[in-house]
Amino acid sequence: MPKKQSIIYPPSHCPTCKRRLLPGELIPVISYLLAKGRCKGCKTAISPLYPVMEGLTGLGFVLVYLRYDLTWETLLGMLFVSLLSIITVADLTYRLIPNKVLLLFFLLFLVMRFFWPYGDASYVAHLIGMAAGFLFFFLLAVITRGGMGGGDTKLFAVIGMxxxxxxLFLTVFLSSAFGALYGLFLLAIRRATRKSMIPFGPFIALGAVTAYLYGSAIVDWYLSFY
Ligand SMILES: [Zn+2]
Structure with a gap:
């Protein structure tokens, strides 16, 4: 989408030699390993981001199933993992979060949460989550004068919904903590300075998945200290 290409036509192909992929080359992770990470036509190296994200998305699906079993929540959870996986790749590769993707998942969740709200949450709670996610980061973007991107604001509205x-608040806390730890790590190994920009999308994704899968356990654990 960031390259202004259709996601349907032309079908999956090598971006270098344009050769269309054969059915056997469309198996996540395995095709990459069999081809030893190179296009079978022009031998150009394929980015390891493909098998890594395919593997992580599959792992996310399995964890969602283990947490929510054969329920509608598992279907919703797999869509959520798909959204976060797309966001991660887009932010890492193009430093942007595509509006069309956010809008599609926003509409899906708006309808699906009406029928299948999360746990004992009401539909109104989901709408409040959306408004809270948007407002909090909108204000943050205004205060930091664009230090937080508009894409992050819209993403948090969808996550809040x-x-x-x-x-949502646990996601904000976890993603900030993950991002800060990574920033400190980069500073420590001198791969970054205090002025460096790091894409926040992957940390939002990691925080959101952690909150979604283990949030109630984390909140219970935290409250046990009081
Ligand atoms: Zn090729």
Whole structure:
């Protein structure tokens, strides 16, 4: 989408030699390993981001199933993992979060959460989560004068809608913590300075998945200290 290409036509192909992929080359992770990471036509190296993200998306699907079993929530959870996986790739590769993707998942969750709200949350709670996610980051973007991107603001609105307020705030906390730890790590090994920009999307994705899968356990654990 960031390259202004259709996601349907032309079908999957090598971006270098344009050769269309054969059915056997469309198997996630395995095709990459069999081809030893190179296009069978022009031998150009394929980015390891493909098998890594395919593997992580598959792992996310399995974890969602283990957490929510054969329920509608598992279907919703797999869509959520898909959204976060797309966001991660787009932010890492193009430093942007595509509006069309956000809009598609926003509409899906808006309808699906009406029928299948999360746990004992009400539909209104999901709408409040959406408003909270948007407003909090909108204000942050204004205060930091664009230090936080508009894409992050819209993404948090979609995440807030999906998760409802409690898990949204846990997501904000976890993604900031993950991002800060990574920043400190880069500073420590001198790969970054205090002025460096790091894409926040992958940390939002990691925080959101963690909150979604283990949030209630984390909140219970935290409250046990009081
Ligand atoms: Zn090729």
């Amino acid at each position: 999906f998760l409802s307020p409690t898990l």
